[in-house]
Amino acid sequence: MNKINVCFSPALYEYYADNSTVVVMIDAIRASASICTAFMNDVQFILPVAEVEEARNLKLQGYKTAGERNGKKLDGFDFGNSPFNFTEENIKGEKLAFTTTNGTQAVNLVKNDKHKNVDLVIGSFINISALSEYLVKQKKDILILCSGWKNTVNIEDTLFAGKLAHLLLQKNEFEIPEATNLALHIYKNAGNSRFDFIIHNSPRLKSKLEFLENDIKYCLTEDLTDVVPFLKNNKLHI
């Protein structure tokens, strides 16, 4: 029987990583939703980069650049990390270099993991049903990798992990270790008021509500798209 595990922080990845696993990278608010939105609007591909300078150099080579540090848009970049940036008008046919505090760091962790034969896909609420269909078809172990917040555990990625595990368990049987059960409990307790639950449980997000409210609501909306971005040759494609 295949397993669904949940890794709550990129800093724990090495203790959860295994061969022949599909890793689902989640940075529920906001990188995952931004990446899916860009593909929904026909970006050519996305190059996740860890360093700001690397993205700046790619801009000189014709890439569009998007990114933030601590939630703020970077100087000289075309876009920040709000999913509302990645409209068809802004992004169609473009190559995009993308760097964020947490999300692209997690992608790079998997990308640079030479010892494991892992696939990486991007998961967000906006593609969650298509993603769960895709994952069931792989017939592999699944590792939901939460980007967290600067390597600490966050509420929104945990909630997403719980919802995804719940959807997968409706489609198939899986082995469920304790970390996955933790996420399932959080999903269960969130109920239908997901936005209120997240704001109530995260002083960090509550403090940013003034400028993030619309983004958060968008990022929590299910099934806006069927795209399932995956990593190949160090780039994200669909």
Added chain:
Amino acid sequence: MNKINVCFSPALYEYYADNSTVVVMIDAIRASASICTAFMNDVQFILPVAEVEEARNLKLQGYKTAGERNGKKLDGFDFGNSPFNFTEENIKGEKLAFTTTNGTQAVNLVKNDKHKNVDLVIGSFINISALSEYLVKQKKDILILCSGWKNTVNIEDTLFAGKLAHLLLQKNEFEIPEATNLALHIYKNAGNSRFDFIIHNSPRLKSKLEFLENDIKYCLTEDLTDVVPFLKNNKLHI
């Protein structure tokens, strides 16, 4: 206002560590309960050691030795990691060298953390009320450090963290970050059938039930003792 934070794995400690914090080391099943039981039965002091060989050398210097790896007693050691080993008859007046897969590793992490001015105390269900009284009196930030299982997140330490946070919030106001809210949700969902909840949520513990059931039940019993072991000069005392 002081803060209660929860660190779900020793491998995340560096991202949660802060100056002037009281760190509560928990390895709810079984190291924390064993340590508290040893002090309840008048052990002189406990020296947490990371390496098995170090404990073996201390035995030659008159220490009693206790420890396990992967839940199994170590060859040549006086005791394993079952709290039932640490009777008055076995331990009164003795110096004890102690090494476990997860618990003493976490203690050593804090012990070797030269940059922070932290206090370390041992928390378990068997001393939880005395511990919460002690912590409130310190008027400091509190970091509940879960030992986890080989650096992965476990259910029993998370449940303990939630219960301790719940007790502290009954006594005082604290700032509650999202990791602490996650633990509070787990505590809430566990309800009064704590043993059943843990076994139901942890295939790891369920698979060991045959030889761990009595130990687990003991480790989940509240308030058997008022001792609050603390680290001083690299040794645990009361």
